[in-house]
Amino acid sequence: MKDSIIIVSGGMDSITLLYDKKDEIALGISFDYGSNHNAKEIPLAKMHCERLGINHLTIPLDFMSKYFKSSLLDGATAIPEGHYTEDNMKSTVVPFRNGIMLSIAIGIAESHGLKKVLIANHAGDHTIYPDCRPEFITAIDRAAQAGTFVNVSVEAPYTDITKGEIAVIGKKLKLDYTExxxxxxxxxxxxxxxxxxxxxxxxxxxxxxxxxxxxxA
Structure with a gap:
């Protein structure tokens, strides 16, 4: 039974989760918050949802690019180069981005009588993104269940695995990551x-x- 919403960006992780849980997903949601790469990701998210026969919505969050501070919102030249373990990568944090997106998705889930919201954060995100960490997922899951009549839950099945391990799942699913x-x-x-x-x-x-x-090159 399809009882879930997925937050789907068009990146490796969320597309893997989309195919991994396709039999449960009734709706895919992408958020356009004005980042440099939204225009590249969102069409891919829509394409994969349509390929699987899953309805897809894109929700504009243009206020974030106006009022939030992040190099992710300041143009390509503002993006630092290097590994995520380097301190300069913290500039790419969009404050409470997942919290905002999950809150909207939770409301949409209840509006549609759906019971779960899926998100594809993973263990590699924990270093610099506070709203990808296990304690955040646990807290917002409790808030969602307490704050909705249908007790919507937030599920993040990749929280404790790495991006490499997600790619292993994608390999088994025969995904083409060039998409x-x-x-x-x-x-x-x-x-x-x-x-x-x-x-x-x-x-x-x-x-x-x-x-x-x-x-x-």
Missing amino acids: TWSCYKGGNKHCGKCGTCIERKEALAFADINDTTPYE
């Missing part, structure tokens, strides 16, 4: 140098997947 987008700079090709590009390369290598992503 996903990672780069925070949002250019014509993946830059290959920002934190998400490096993480993408490492994940595909971990899963022994041939990386055919077009990268800039």
Whole structure:
């Protein structure tokens, strides 16, 4: 029975979760919050949902780019290069982004009589993104169940695994990861140098997947 909503960005993690849980998902939601790479990701999210016969919505959150401070919202040149373990990558945090998106998705779930909201955060996010950490997921799940008549739950099945382990799941599902987008700079090709590009390369290598992503020279 399809009783779930998924927050689907068009990146490796959420597209893997989309296919992993496709038999449970009634609706896919993408959020356009004005990041450099939204224009690359969201069409892919819509394409995959349509391929699976899952309804898809894009919800604009343009206020975030006006009032929130993050290099992710300040243009491609503001995006730092390097590994996620480096301190400069903290500039890419969009404050409470997942909290805002999950709150909206929870409200939509209750409006449609759906019981679950799925999100694809993973263990590699924990270092710099507070609203990807297990304690946050636990807290917002409790808040969702307490604050809705139908006791909507938030489920994040990849919270305790790495992006590489997610890629292993995708390999078993026979996913083509060239049909996903990672780069925070949002250019014509993946830059290959920002934190998400490096993480993408490492994940595909971990899963022994041939990386055919077009990268800039």
